[in-house]
Amino acid sequence: AQSVTQLDSQVPVFEEAPVELRCNYSSSVSVYLFWYVQYPNQGLQLLLKYLSGSTLVKGINGFEAEFNKSQTSFHLRKPSVHISDTAEYFCAVNQIKAAGNKLTFGGGTRVLVKP
């Protein structure tokens, strides 16, 4: 079984300030890791993914995340947020196995960017 914990349900942040969203996972086998963003009344959009290789992953819209295997974490960061980054962010894992590729999501972190 696998599980994902997003440690903060809400993160208020001022415009142009940095933000970090924390994600920890639990899995008995190796996983792929993802961050998705959901803007109000929209579907999920992939921000970035970690499959293998460099543990620092860069995504769209200036976001990046670092995979830490020893701490089973995949925290998301952005050095300077914009009002348009107001959204809900989901961390997800996918166990690397032959059959079935379900994503297991965390509970989400709602980011509110204030002017």
Added chain:
Amino acid sequence: DSGVTQTPKHLITATGQRVTLRCSPRSGDLSVYWYQQSLDQGLQFLIQYYNGEERAKGNILERFSAQQFPDLHSELNLSSLELGDSALYFCASSVAPNEQFFGPGTRLTVL
């Protein structure tokens, strides 16, 4: 735009009724996934189809069923609806196991 389409966008129905949600995957994607997003349960995987065959199953209720057709579109059937089935239902598709593209969702309201 992810390339995944879902219809209808909104659905309002009564308890005990049956509804069908439709999903068209991105061109070339063989896998289709269904997820449910609700306030109390969050985002949960329901079921995956690959090229017409069921590949993986999550916490899908027995009242729910799905299928994938030869043209690769998929339908999620929800029957004997209860108030608690009100949720946003997402379809996703992929060609490889390492990235899923999500549709805009169908918002189901059961009254």
